[in-house]
Amino acid sequence: MKRSDGSVAYKVLYRHNGKQTSATFDNPQARTHFLRNLDAFGPDVAVEILDSSHPDEAPLTLTQYARKHVANLSGIGEATRERYGAFIRRDLARIDLPLDAITPAVVAGWVNGLERAGASGKTIKNKHGFLSGVLEGAVRDGHLSANPCKHTRLPRTLQRDEMTFLTPGEFAVLADAVPAYWRPLVTTLVGTGLRVSEATALQVQDVDLDNGTVRVVRAWKRATDGTGWRLGPPKSKKSRRTVALSTQVRDLLVPLVDGRAPGEFLFTNRAGRPVRLNTWFKGVWQPALKRAHLGKPLRIHDLRHTCASWLIAGGLDLLTVQYTLGHESLTTTSDRYGHLMPERRQAAAAVMTMALAQAFPEIEPPRAVIAS
Structure with a gap:
């Protein structure tokens, strides 16, 4: 529409609180922005935004x-x-x-x-x-005086994706169902807790057979265009770590290290090329699960969870488990695996029993043994 002075104005008709009303703008960008807010948020919010801004400007969104x-x-x-x-x-x-x-x-x-x-x-x-x-x-940058996300209450879900833990006996069944060529990789995953993207990026030079350790310094990551993979740093700073090898894992790695160049990949496919997870999953992992008949769902990542459960069952503290798995935060380790440590609850109950025995001496407490 044209104003009396000959300038062009842009008008929007809309209904607000049951009445037809209008808003006028000096440029089409501001008009378009107001229409978008009307469609997305309704008239109340759109008008509030309009009242708090300059209608002749298109504000930074x-x-x-x-x-x-x-x-x-x-x-x-x-x-x-x-x-x-x-x-x-x-x-x-x-x-x-x-x-x-x-x-x-x-x-x-x-x-x-x-x-x-x-x-x-x-x-x-x-x-x-x-x-x-x-x-x-x-x-x-001075666009806001305070962060509106600061006090948001986030919802909690009742359960995360269920983790599956294998017993040593169940893993033996799985390992027997895996072709012998791939058994060192599967055993390394469960014996070290490495992510599969870390294990398949290991090079011969990362294995120290004399000291029985493996050094994690790289991992496979998806390429920008999503069509391939490239080597990059591990998931976080604490994912760069040195992990101790069990005797069994070390023995399986000896023939993969001896006589090979330091920069060669430790695990390769049968053609000598890097392991590609999608191909390995379909060609090796899924057939092995069918042969094993474990009776429980099992992802490759569950070998990492199994490693954590065995470490905790063996009495290792969460800080050691955190370092082994390469978690950035101890909270992550505790949230994920703390429920596997019932002895903590038992120890807490024992301590409280002893304390309350002093408050209520007339009640003879049961004998409580606190593990050292």
Whole structure:
């Protein structure tokens, strides 16, 4: 529409609180932004955003800032950068408001939407963590006075993906079902707790047979375009570690080390090339599971969980388990495997029994033995 002074204005008619009303803008970008907010969030939020901004300007939105934030991140691989970009397009676009319109209520509504869509607690935590990092950057850059993610209450899921633990006897059955050529790899996975991406990236030079250790310094990662794999650093700083080898694993690795060049891959396929997980999974792992008839679901990653369960059953503390598995945080180890340490609960109950015996001396406590 034209104003009396000859300038062009852009008008939007909409209904708010049961009445038809309108808003006028000086440029089509601001009009388009208002229409998008109307469609996405309804008139109440759209009007609130309009009242708190300048209608003749197109304010910096969450996704615009998030893209700049990711572009400026250092210390991440291109595959991670691509994954963040997809997350921005797929998830943050649901709340693509001006930065100063991202409130704790908006973040809470977004989190609730993820939960209603069936996202797991871990997924929601990861996505919320990324959003919080973006908005923390906006605070540092002066776009926000405070991070609206700071006090979000995240939902908890009743259970994580179920972990499967093998007994030594069950692993013996599995190992017998695996072709002899691949038995060293499978035994190394359960005997060291290495991730399969770490184990298949091991080179001959990483194995120290004299000291009975293996050094984890690299892992396979998906290439940026998702069509292949490349070598990169392990998952985190603490994933770079030296793991002790059991006698059985060491003995299986001797023929794979002796006489070979330091830079050769320790485990290769029958053609002498690097092991590719998808091919190995279909050609080796799945047929072995069928032959083993274990009667329980078993992922390759469950060999890592089995390693942790055996270490804990043997009396090792969680700090040692954390180092062996390469977890970045002890909390991760405790959350994942703490339930495998019932003796802690028993020890706590024994200590409390002794303490309450002093408070209620008339009640003779049962004999309590506290493990040293």
